[in-house]
């Protein structure tokens with residue numbers, strides 16, 4: 001393996017939403033850096049394609065069929081990883097949804113709220129619960145929860161999404177403090193991207209009457225004049241997954257090209 005490509009060598013990692021966008025970039029970067037990666041998603045065909053890309057590049061990855069909203073699936077997924085690999089070192093709770101049913105507080109539907117909170121907030125809670133259960137058996141690990149700048153600053157038209165990402169931000173701190181006090185050796189941190197060029201954002205752009213205008217507006221929100229790339233976010237997650245961040249827990253790592261600095 002080339003120098004600088006072993007930042008998480010030998011670690012066993014599970015990435016939810018690993019079949020697309022930011023999760024795919026995290027899975028690929030983790031494998032490049034020496035981890036064995038479980039690509040967990042409800043989109044099994046896309047997850048298989050990510051595993052094939054990783055294998056082609058000489059890395060180790062496996063598909064894990066997992067709907068993060070189902071606790072019995074979490075229990076089985078984590079138990080399966082422990083059986084096959086003996087431990088879980090890194091868990092990235094990245095799976096998330098936006099869109100349908102969200103809106104301002106005057107427009108949001110109860111179904112939309114429950115769908116978004118179900119994946120983005122409850123799914124992360126279940127991941128943390130079963131991740132801690134596994135990691136405490138083998139001396140610790142790192143949990144990284146995908147929030148958003150929408151978990152720090154409000155967006156009027158995204159009431160459910162903002163609420164779900166705020167929940168992830170504060171759940172992360174609660175998990176971090178609990179694990180530190182118990183002496184589990186488990187760190188838990190959140191990552192807060194701004195608009196990042198993924199299929200989720202592309203769907204949002206294409207739903208607008210003038211997609212190119214929307215794309216330009218998202219790019220100009222950052223003083224860099226561009227959206228984030230999935231690899232920009234994956235690099236931050238890699239830091240939190242690696243032992244370079246051994247004294248970092250309960251933090252919120254903003255990766256937003258300066259959007260919230262303005």
Ligand SMILES: NC(=O)c1ccc[n+]([C@@H]2O[C@H](COP(=O)([O-])OP(=O)(O)OC[C@H]3O[C@@H](n4cnc5c(N)ncnc54)[C@H](O)[C@@H]3O)[C@@H](O)[C@H]2O)c1
Pocket residue numbers: 016017018019020021022023040041042043066067068069094095096097119123146147148149192193194195196197198199200201
């Ligand atoms: N793209 C952005 O601009 C942006 C900004 C801030 C935060 N985020 C967050 O980053 C994460 C990844 O977003 P993305 O842009 O890569 O989106 P994406 O739509 O490209 O990928 C999300 C993945 O999550 C999976 N998923 C959805 N529901 C699931 C479930 N119930 N169980 C398992 N997997 C499920 C999807 O199948 C998909 O593969 C999300 O949590 C999102 O909220 C994205």
